[in-house]
Amino acid sequence: MEQRYRLLSLLADGRFHSGEELGAALGVGRSAIWKLIQSLEAYGLDVYAVRGRGYCLSSPIELLDRARIVAELKPRTESLLNTLEIFAEIDSTNRYLMERAGQGVAHPHACLAEYQSQGRGRRGRDWVSPFGTNVYMSVFHRFESPPEALQGLSLAVGVAATNALTALGVTGVGLKWPNDLIWQGRKLGGILLEMAGEPSGPWNAVVGIGLNLEVSESVGRRIHQPWADLHAAVGTNPGRNKAAGQLLHYVLEGLERFSREGFAPFHRAWEEYDVARDKPVIIHGATGATHGLARGVDETGAFLVSVDGAIRRFLSGDVSLRLAP
Numbered sequence: 404m405e406q407r408y409r410l411l412s413l414l415a416d417g418r419f420h421s422g423e424e425l426g427a428a429l430g431v432g433r434s435a436i437w438k439l440i441q442s443l444e445a446y447g448l449d450v451y452a453v454r455g456r457g458y459c460l461s462s463p464i465e466l467l468d469r470a471r472i473v474a475e476l477k478p479r480t481e482s483l484l485n486t487l488e489i490f491a492e493i494d495s496t497n498r499y500l501m502e503r504a505g506q507g508v509a510h511p512h513a514c515l516a517e518y519q520s521q522g523r524g525r526r527g528r529d530w531v532s533p534f535g536t537n538v539y540m541s542v543f544h545r546f547e548s549p550p551e552a553l554q555g556l557s558l559a560v561g562v563a564a565t566n567a568l569t570a571l572g573v574t575g576v577g578l579k580w581p582n583d584l585i586w587q588g589r590k591l592g593g594i595l596l597e598m599a600g601e602p603s604g605p606w607n608a609v610v611g612i613g614l615n616l617e618v619s620e621s622v623g624r625r626i627h628q629p630w631a632d633l634h635a636a637v638g639t640n641p642g643r644n645k646a647a648g649q650l651l652h653y654v655l656e657g658l659e660r661f662s663r664e665g666f667a668p669f670h671r672a673w674e675e676y677d678v679a680r681d682k683p684v685i686i687h688g689a690t691g692a693t694h695g696l697a698r699g700v701d702e703t704g705a706f707l708v709s710v711d712g713a714i715r716r717f718l719s720g721d722v723s724l725r726l727a728p
């Protein structure tokens with residue numbers, strides 16, 4: 404990746420660069436540059452090659468920059484953060500942090516990547532993670548509480564991410580239980596919470612967030628659900644460093660608050676963002692599909708559905724929710 408990353412840093416400005424210029428900068432010949440350029444397709448990048456002008460990315464890239472991300476934190480969240488790592492390429496920021504958490508590293512520990520080769524989504528799905536366009540972030544937090552006390556955590560993180568989106572200028576953002584980030588009925592981002600621990604605690608929780616900033620047509624074809632990006636939701640792309648920094652700020656704040664107060668302070672906000680409230684929904688679980696009317700969540704974050712006049716509780720992880728057409 405190192406050579407490719409150096410090539411991408413040169414091409415990131417979106418201007419044409421000749422093969423000769425790129426070769427001189429990387430200390431390789433023009434044919435090696437041609438091979439590197441071809442390999443960029445695997446990263447989900449479109450590169451134009453024009454005779455006499457050289458190579459150019461189909462659109463400029465804002466590479467991740469630690470100083471610009473940290474500049475978005477407030478003194479309080481900056482002092483909370485223990486470690487921030489930024490990778491050019493990784494299989495999955497969640498997988499990496501689960502491994503580091505198991506090795507006993509200090510927390511909170513955050514990690515961002517330009518590209519994920521095996522980005523993980525909820526319910527075993529992939530998370531399409533092209534190079535340098537969206538935000539892929541994970542944050543590891545260790546909780547002393549037993550697992551029952553962590554039930555509302557994934558919803559609390561949804562509220563934190565929604566607050567970040569509002570701060571970035573998105574209006575009308577919503578949450579689909581447990582924590583899909585929704586704008587105009589389409590998915591703007593997703594959250595994957597992974598946990599490991601002993602029954603009596605402590606528990607290692609890794610919160611992974613994928614946020615769409617700018618989804619190209621070719622990448623959009625690989626996402627198998629209705630999607631939206633921040634560019635459309637805000638009217639302009641706020642920039643990856645700003646988006647990553649804001650997200651990190653609100654998530655760190657949310658995790659810290661949850662560790663002190665649990666789900667209670669997030670409950671009302673979650674219900675205000677709930678896109679399914681009082682709508683017909685279908686819950687898909689191991690025993691089949693259940694149809695009912697969505698009635699918000701209880702104090703543990705369980706989803707409440709009115710089915711034939713009785714309220715039923717559904718727990719995250721067991722089921723998936725669809726808004727009925």
Ligand code: BTN
Pocket residue numbers: 494495496497498519521522523524525526528530538539540541583592593594595611612613614
């Ligand atoms: C979902 O399916 O809605 C959850 C998507 C979570 C994707 C993020 S991207 C950063 C982190 N690393 C991963 O492998 N997955 C999460």
